[in-house]
Amino acid sequence: DTEVTQTPKHLVMGMTNKKSLKCEQHMGHRAMYWYKQKAKKPPELMFVYSYEKLSINESVPSRFSPECPNSSLLNLHLHALQPEDSALYLCASSQEGLNTEAFFGQGTRLTVV
């Protein structure tokens, strides 16, 4: 199994809603990531988890709250988002260590209305 599975594929939420994005991998990868990608822009790193601990937070606003319940799962909890947060949210995973490529999920297309 070389897949990273993200759910849902699409999400529309209001600015007062609370929702969660989910990501799952069964490749035994101990590093997991959240990226945000706006149209015609590169993917931008948001968070990195290593061995289920948050190791990198790229100054992401607190309305985005990541969670890593176990080594296979990564969640992104969303609360009080703004329309400008509308984007493609990509989850990825990789082996621990240097110089290893990441495997990406297909992303969740989020629209905040």
Place this chain on the structure above:
Amino acid sequence: DQQVKQNSPSLSVQEGRISILNCDYTNSMFDYFLWYKKYPAEGPTFLISISSIKDKNEDGRFTVFLNKSAKHLSLHIVPSQPGDSAVYFCAATPSGGYQKVTFGIGTKLQVIP
């Protein structure tokens, strides 16, 4: 401030010919470089990588060249096939690189049958 630059937003190539995608970087701390391919409605897929101790890495039809002094890398696809039509992202990570990958904006390659 874009640290990884892909200055050609798009490229069209005839099937069977060579595709050359270029990438420049500004951060001297980058020492591992990756190329990802992305089809619509899918996440990026790892294609090929190169460490800064090499100047060339080849994998089948794909070759990546690195010129450290010029802070430039390129991806060659020979021969190009219609299935290669996708967006190609150049990415870079620093020494001791904790998978803090920085992506370029991508180049859309179209291979014309």
